[in-house]
Amino acid sequence: MMLLAPLALLFGLSIPVLLTFYLLKVRQxxxxxxxxxxxxxxxxxxxxxxxxxxxxxxxxxxLQLLLLTLLTLxxxxxxxxxxxxxNRFAALIIDTSASMAATDVTPRRFDxxxxxxxxxxxxxxxxxxxxxxxxxxxxxxxxxxxxDHGALDQGxxxxxxTDTTGDSIAAALGIARALARGRGGATVHLFSDGAFxxxxxxxxxxxxxxxxxPVGTAAANQAIxxxxxxxxxxxxxxxxxxxxxxxxxxxxxxxxATLRADGxxxxxxxxxxxxxxxAQLFFLNVPSNAKVIQLQLDQPDALxxxxxxxxxxxxxxxxxxxxxxxxxxxxQKALQALPGISVYQVTPRGFTSIDTSTYAVxxxxxxxPDQPPNKNALIINPTDASWLPLHQVVxxxxxxxxxxxxxxxxxxxxxxxxxxxxxxxxxxxxxHPLIESNGIPLGFIGQNNGQRVIGLTFDLQQSNLPLSASxxxxxxxxxxxxxxPSVARQDSLMPGSPAVIQIRPGVDRVVxxxxxxxxxxxxxSGSSLSFTQTSLAGLYQATEYIGSQxxxxxxxxxxxxxxxxxxxxxxxxxxxxxxxxAPTPAEQRPIIHEYAPWLLLLVVPLMLGEWWWFHRR
Amino acid sequence: xxxxxLLESRLLHRLEGMTLVSRQRLANQGQGDRRSRLRGQSxxxxxxxxxxxxxxxxQVDWNFYGRSGELFVRLxxxxxxxxxxxxxxxxxxxxxxxxxxxQTSLALASALAYIVLGSYDRLAIGFLADQVIGxxxxxxxxxxxxxxxxxxxxxxxxxxxxxxxSIASYLSRLRRPxxxxxxSDLLSPSAATGLRRLTAAGHEATVIHLLAxxxxxxxxxxxxxxIDRETNQSVEVHLDSETIARYRQRVAAWSEELAQIxxxxxxxxxxxxxxxxxxxxxxxxxxxxxxxS
Numbered sequence: 001m002m003l004l005a006p007l008a009l010l011f012g013l014s015i016p017v018l019l020t021f022y023l024l025k026v027r028q029x030x031x032x033x034x035x036x037x038x039x040x041x042x043x044x045x046x047x048x049x050x051x052x053x054x055x056x057x058x059x060x061x062x063l064q065l066l067l068l069t070l071l072t073l074x075x076x077x078x079x080x081x082x083x084x085x086x087n088r089f090a091a092l093i094i095d096t097s098a099s100m101a102a103t104d105v106t107p108r109r110f111d112x113x114x115x116x117x118x119x120x121x122x123x124x125x126x127x128x129x130x131x132x133x134x135x136x137x138x139x140x141x142x143x144x145x146x147x148d149h150g151a152l153d154q155g156x157x158x159x160x161x162t163d164t165t166g167d168s169i170a171a172a173l174g175i176a177r178a179l180a181r182g183r184g185g186a187t188v189h190l191f192s193d194g195a196f197x198x199x200x201x202x203x204x205x206x207x208x209x210x211x212x213x214p215v216g217t218a219a220a221n222q223a224i225x226x227x228x229x230x231x232x233x234x235x236x237x238x239x240x241x242x243x244x245x246x247x248x249x250x251x252x253x254x255x256x257a258t259l260r261a262d263g264x265x266x267x268x269x270x271x272x273x274x275x276x277x278x279a280q281l282f283f284l285n286v287p288s289n290a291k292v293i294q295l296q297l298d299q300p301d302a303l304x305x306x307x308x309x310x311x312x313x314x315x316x317x318x319x320x321x322x323x324x325x326x327x328x329x330x331x332q333k334a335l336q337a338l339p340g341i342s343v344y345q346v347t348p349r350g351f352t353s354i355d356t357s358t359y360a361v362x363x364x365x366x367x368x369p370d371q372p373p374n375k376n377a378l379i380i381n382p383t384d385a386s387w388l389p390l391h392q393v394v395x396x397x398x399x400x401x402x403x404x405x406x407x408x409x410x411x412x413x414x415x416x417x418x419x420x421x422x423x424x425x426x427x428x429x430x431x432h433p434l435i436e437s438n439g440i441p442l443g444f445i446g447q448n449n450g451q452r453v454i455g456l457t458f459d460l461q462q463s464n465l466p467l468s469a470s471x472x473x474x475x476x477x478x479x480x481x482x483x484x485p486s487v488a489r490q491d492s493l494m495p496g497s498p499a500v501i502q503i504r505p506g507v508d509r510v511v512x513x514x515x516x517x518x519x520x521x522x523x524x525s526g527s528s529l530s531f532t533q534t535s536l537a538g539l540y541q542a543t544e545y546i547g548s549q550x551x552x553x554x555x556x557x558x559x560x561x562x563x564x565x566x567x568x569x570x571x572x573x574x575x576x577x578x579x580x581x582a583p584t585p586a587e588q589r590p591i592i593h594e595y596a597p598w599l600l601l602l603v604v605p606l607m608l609g610e611w612w613w614f615h616r617r
Numbered sequence: 618x619x620x621x622x623l624l625e626s627r628l629l630h631r632l633e634g635m636t637l638v639s640r641q642r643l644a645n646q647g648q649g650d651r652r653s654r655l656r657g658q659s660x661x662x663x664x665x666x667x668x669x670x671x672x673x674x675x676q677v678d679w680n681f682y683g684r685s686g687e688l689f690v691r692l693x694x695x696x697x698x699x700x701x702x703x704x705x706x707x708x709x710x711x712x713x714x715x716x717x718x719x720q721t722s723l724a725l726a727s728a729l730a731y732i733v734l735g736s737y738d739r740l741a742i743g744f745l746a747d748q749v750i751g752x753x754x755x756x757x758x759x760x761x762x763x764x765x766x767x768x769x770x771x772x773x774x775x776x777x778x779x780x781x782x783s784i785a786s787y788l789s790r791l792r793r794p795x796x797x798x799x800x801s802d803l804l805s806p807s808a809a810t811g812l813r814r815l816t817a818a819g820h821e822a823t824v825i826h827l828l829a830x831x832x833x834x835x836x837x838x839x840x841x842x843x844i845d846r847e848t849n850q851s852v853e854v855h856l857d858s859e860t861i862a863r864y865r866q867r868v869a870a871w872s873e874e875l876a877q878i879x880x881x882x883x884x885x886x887x888x889x890x891x892x893x894x895x896x897x898x899x900x901x902x903x904x905x906x907x908x909x910s
Contacts, residue, residue, distance in 0.1 A: 029841050034713035034832060035804035036845040038867055039852040 001080055004594070008075035015068050023055055063610040067603060074599040082127075082591045088185050089129050089145065091176035092117050092152065094159055095169065095192030096136040098495070098537075098565040101161040102193070104219035104302040110161040112215040113191035120189050120213070121152045127591055131179050132156065135192070137164035137496030137535055139171035145179060162535035163305045163495040165562045173201035180208050189213060194570035202574055212574040220249025222273060222297055223306030223566035224257075227492075227559070229286065229293060229313070238285030243295050243309065245281065247273035248567040255299040259283050261290030268298070288313075292539060292555060305537045306566045310557035311492055312539070318342050319483045320358060320505075324351045325365035330466035331380065334475040335363070341479060358505050360527070361482045366459065372428070372448045376482040379455035381462075382425060388455075391424045397437035397458075406434060408445060408454060408477045412470040419465075422458035431455075445481075450526065452482055493558045499531040501542050504552055509545040514538070515558070534558045628896055632728055635900075636736040638910045639699055639796050639821055699796060700739040700755065702820075703729060704787060705769075706801030708746045708778035709847045714829020714891055721891040722800045722827050723769050725899055729798055730765040732909065734758060738796075742768055745783035745801070746775030749790075777847045778804065780811030794819040802827055809878055816882035823908050824879050826872065826888040833868060833890060835861055 003009070033039070094117060100110040117132075124130060132143035132155040143155035169192065180186035187209040190202075193216035202210065226244040233240075247253050252275050258268040266286065271279050286293060290313065297307040321335060323345045335343045346354055348367035356362060362377040368385040384390040402414045414435065424440050427433065431446030431453065445454045460466050465474075493499055501510065503524045512520045512531055515538020522529055534540065537560045544552045560566065668677060668688035676690045703726050711719040726742070733740045734756055742765065744751035753768030780801065797820045805811070815822040838856040845851070854860055872888055879886035887906050889899050903909045 029838070030851075031838070031841050031843055032713075032846055033843045034710040034718070034802065034829065034846050036843055036848075036850055036852045037804050037806065038864065038871060039843055039854060 001078060004077035004079050004592070006076055008077070009072060011075050012068070012072040014072070015065060018061075018064055018068060019055070022061055059613050060610060063606060063613065067606050067610065070599050070603050070606065074596040074603070077594055077596050078599075079592050079594045079596075082593070088127070089131075089180055089183050090120070090124060090186065091131050091133060091179050091188045092120065093133045093135055093169075093172045093176055093188065093190045093192070094142075094156070095190070096134050096159055096161050097165055097168075097196070098161070098163040098305055098560055098562065099193050099195040099303065099568050100215075101163070101305060102216060102219060102221070102302040102568050103304075104217050104568065105215060108161065109193050109216040110159075113193075113213065114156050114159065116213045116215065117156055117189070117191050118153060120211075121149050121156075124149060131176075133172045133175050134159055135168045135172035136162045137168065139168040139175055141175060141179075163537040163558070163560050163565075164535055165495070165565050167196075169196055170199040170201045173199060173205065177201070177205055177208070183208075185209070187211060190574065191215065192572075193568065194572040194574055195568055196564060196572055198572045198574070202572075206577075209578045211576050214570065214574075216568065216570070218570065219302040219568045220247070220251065220253070221301050221303050221306070221566055221568045222247050222249070222253055222255060222299070223303070223560070223563070224295060224297065224309040225278075225306070225561055225563050225566060227295055227309040227311060227561075229311050231288070232284070236285065237288065239288050241281075241283040241286045241293060241295070241311075243281040243283075244278055245271055245273060245297065246278045246563060246566065247276060248563075248569065250275050252277075253299070255297055257281060258296050258298055259286070260294045260296070261287045262292055264290075271297070292557075294539075302568055303566060306560045306562070308538070309559045309561070310539050312555045312557045319360045319479075320344060321361045321363060321479075322346060322354075322356065322359040323363045323365065324348055324367050325363070328365045328380075328460060330460055330471070331363065331365060331475075334466075334472050335479070337472060338476055338479055341483075360505060361479070373451055373453060374449075376452040377454075378478055378482065379453065381459040382423065382455060382457060387428055389426050391426065394422045394424050394437065394440055396420060397422050397440060397442060399435060399442060400438050401433075401436040402443070403434055406445065408474070408481050409434065410473075410477055412474045412477065413468075414465075414470065417463060417465050417468060417470075419458045419463040421462045425457050454478055454481060492561075493534055493556060494562075495537055495558055495560060496532075496535050497558075499534055499540070499542075499556050499558075500528055501531055501554060502528050504544055506546050507544040507551060508547070511543045511545065513541045513543070515540065628728065629731055631896065632731050632900075633735055635732045635904075635909050637699075637701060637729070637733060637738065637796060637798075638907055699736075700741060700793070701729075701733045702741045702743060702787070702791070702795050702797045703733075704743045704745055704784070704797060704799045704801075705772065706746070706778065706780070706799075706803075707744045707750065707772050707774055708805070709774065709776050710778060710804045711802055711827075712774065713846055714831055716829070716891040718802055718827050718829050718891050719772075719774075721895075722825075723772055724895055725825065725827075725889075726798075726800055727766055727769050728895065728900065730756070730769065731759075731762050734762050734765065740765060741795075743787045744772055744775075745780070745787065747777045747779040748783050749786045750775050779807055780805040781807035781814060782811075784811040784814050788814065788818055788820070791818065791820075794821070796820070797822045798825065799823070800825045800827060802832070803875055809875065812875060812878045812884070813882065816884050822879070822882070822884035824875070824884060824886045825903075826875065826886065828868075828888065828890055830890055830892045833865075835864060837861055 094113055096110065100108070100113065102109050105112050121130065127147065129145045129147050130149065130152055131141060131145040132152050134140050134142050142159065143152050146152070176188045180188065188205055189211045191213045194214055223246055224243055225246045227242065229239050229241045231239050241259065245257065253273045254270065255273065256268055256270045259266045267283060269281060271281065273279050293311045293313065295309050301307065318340055320342050321344065323332065323343060325331070325345065326347055332343060332345070335341055344359070356375060359375060362373055362375045364377060364379045366381045366383065368379060368382040368388055370385060372387050382388050382390065397419055399414050399417055402409055419442065422442055427441055427444050430448045431444045433441035433443070434445045435443030442458060443456045465471050503510065507524060510522045510524055510529065512522065514533065515536050520533055537558050540556050540558065542554045543550050668690050678689050678691050681689050705722055705726050707719065711722060730740055737758065740756040741754040742752065743749055751773045754765070756765045780803065797815060799815060799822065803826055812824060835856065837858060840853065840855050843852045843854060876886040885906060885908055887902060887908065889902065893899050900909065
């Protein structure tokens with residue numbers, strides 16, 4: 001026990017001052033009496049004329065003495081001193097990449113790593129702060145630096161292995177180094193199987209104590225490291241599937257692979273894998289109407305996640321497109337020729353009373369709505385509107401410029417296009433010209449409040465564009481611009497990669513089901529959403545709901561296809577080393593625990609009690 | 618102060634018929650309703666003696682002569698006027714207390730004056746402080762009650778008290794003994810001496826010791842400086858319950874000391890508190906003590 005401010009004990013002089021106040025008589029009040037004759041006789045006995053009086057103990061005096069004593073002690077800052085522990089900070093990095101799910105040790109490498117981390121936390125000296133970092137698909141701090149070791153244990157309990165690659169080990173080491181901030185006594189603990197190339201950041205931790213806690217053995221593993229499917233180039237009825245199987249082991253392995261289409265087994269084929277070698281598999285006549293194609297290695301091994309690969313055939317959803325026109329056969333045919341597009345038609349007069357929420361794209365022909373469209377829209381031959389005012393008719397405008405670098409004009413040649421009549425318009429701020437005639441926009445493109453708008457300022461029937469070969473290409477480009485690609489067009493995703501899910505109009509809820517039967521409920525706010533919980537390999541299914549009714553289902557697959565993770569053999573050469581620098585004297589400061597706050601906490605009820613006692617009746 | 622404000626008319630009506638009791642027959646000048654030690658011309662026979670030449674033959678008791686054959690002369694009590702002296706302490710110490718001692722003493726004096734005048738006794742009023750600072754009267758007969766009231770209402774005020782000096786001064790002016798009613802708080806160092814002098818010249822004295830309730834039982838307080846109303850001298854006391862108890866004992870002993878002086882000199886002593894009702898408290902107490910009948 002020590003006093004950090006011993007001079008403050010001088011405040012204790014207030015105690016005799018307080019006692020003096022109690023010994024001194026308070027100022028006397030005066031009272032007139034008829035005569036002091038009778039009082040005079042009592043005067044000697046009363047001794048009331050003395051400036052001092054006998055000390056009378058009272059509750060108030062005791063409370064005030066206690067208050068002053070506590071305040072004096074608090075001001076003197078009593079404290080106890082303890083030596084600081086040798087390691088004041090520890091960074092714990094847990095590898096949650098795919099290889100950590102290997103079962104070559106019981107129950108998994110990950111579980112052994114977590115157990116080792118718990119043991120290290122339990123052995124951390126009191127007063128040592130620590131942080132928990134996860135190295136999964138990305139490196140992230142799970143528990144910021146804390147003295148609460150229980151919080152670290154809780155953080156560990158919330159971790160699970162993923163099917164992501166271990167590329168984030170280097171980033172996690174960088175985070176640990178930043179958190180250590182060059183503290184000489186800090187220690188970085190890495191709990192991993194080392195199934196990744198040697199990270200250079202490990203050697204950069206020269207100023208820190210570095211400890212590698214390896215888990216797992218040099219287990220052999222076989223994995224599907226690639227798979228792709230394509231239509232039969234010879235025009236056959238089925239599709240062709242290619243897969244590559246790799247053996248990450250020093251012994252040859254004989255196994256078999258089973259191909260399933262929509263859950264139905266198509267074929268089981270024996271696979272002979274040489275030591276550290278690969279095998280290529282080709283499957284012909286894969287049913288082209290099957291949506292989900294799955295290949296599985298039948299022989300279990302240390303890592304299950306890479307024994308199955310899944311592909312989802314591209315089946316873009318039908319996009320509803322509403323044409324607002326008095327009739328335009330060219331445009332209608334061009335749109336209907338596009339796959340995955342359903343064209344609906346309405347006259348401009350009927351458009352005002354129609355609900356457009358169910359349509360993904362609006363096509364205005366010879367009509368401009370009063371307000372900018374609230375959907376992705378194509379506007380052809382606009383009429384006068386406040387947001388797109390017409391000025392004059394331009395006759396025979398030559399096309400002097402078109403932006404061929406714009407995706408909507410890719411492979412479109414407008415050099416031979418002639419236009420009989422076009423309208424000169426003033427473009428809104430959010431639009432810019434796409435096709436020009438001496439500075440007059442003949443076509444424009446822009447994005448207003450998230451809605452994509454593209455337009456042509458002339459009547460198609462007043463030009464030869466619909467008759468040219470560029471017209472269907474242009475319309476196809478325009479629709480690709482107006483309808484973004486959905487997840488259904490992505491055959492396979494890497495673990496941890498975001499999946500873009502195209503949302504149908506009116507959908508208010510999307511439920512995604514993961515390969516381990518997890519469920520995520522998402523309330524979309526736009527026409528698409530980005531789903532990022534793809535850390536596990538397997539088949540995902542996104543179901544769209546309007547109210548309680550399911551309106552559509554999309555599937556997408558996540559595959560490991562990561563030879564570095566499938567190779568479970570340790571490769572990183574991680575050697576423990578200690579800090580070269582000793583803790584600075586500033587870092588060796590002892591831990592001082594002050595008691596003044598507790599004393600002040602006692603002062604508060606004492607003050608309240610003194611106040612209550614003084615004012616009580 | 619209006620003369621009539623001291624007493625209510627209803628009280629005056631009740632005071633009629635009361636008389637001051639004199640335990641001695643006092644000779645005085647004039648003829649009245651009081652018996653005198655001087656034998657004279659009234660109808661009240663007080664004694665007989667043998668006839669001596671020169672006696673009035675009309676005084677011979679012939680009936681007794683017829684029965685015994687001896688001549689005896691009747692001796693008649695001569696009925697004289699009694700003079701009552703109302704001595705009122707008007708020092709500053711009397712002008713204190715709740716109810717105020719001065720107001721109370723003047724009201725009581727008015728009642729006594731009314732009784733005296735209603736009994737056809739002569740009334741003289743003296744206002745005492747450190748000396749005799751005022752006199753009024755003599756008054757005789759009920760018709761002079763208003764004048765007596767006016768004199769009481771116009772009582773002077775003085776600063777200090779000297780009971781012995783003022784009493785001695787007043788008594789030195791009297792040629793004959795009388796009935797003296799002394800109304801005072803007796804808060805004077807010379808009060809005991811004054812009481813002794815009161816009966817020295819053969820006067821029949823009655824002392825009405827009037828105190829305020831605050832003088833009998835002071836209110837407790839913290840440390841307080843008591844300032845004398847007359848002398849401005851101060852006494853610092855801690856008015857706790859212990860001090861007050863000792864003060865009460867002191868007041869009781871002091872009162873007993875004064876009462877003892879009165880008893881030794883055949884004077885009557887009555888202590889009254891100003892919070893007593895004039896009629897039900899004070900007058901009744903005086904009747905109980907035989908001061909009034």
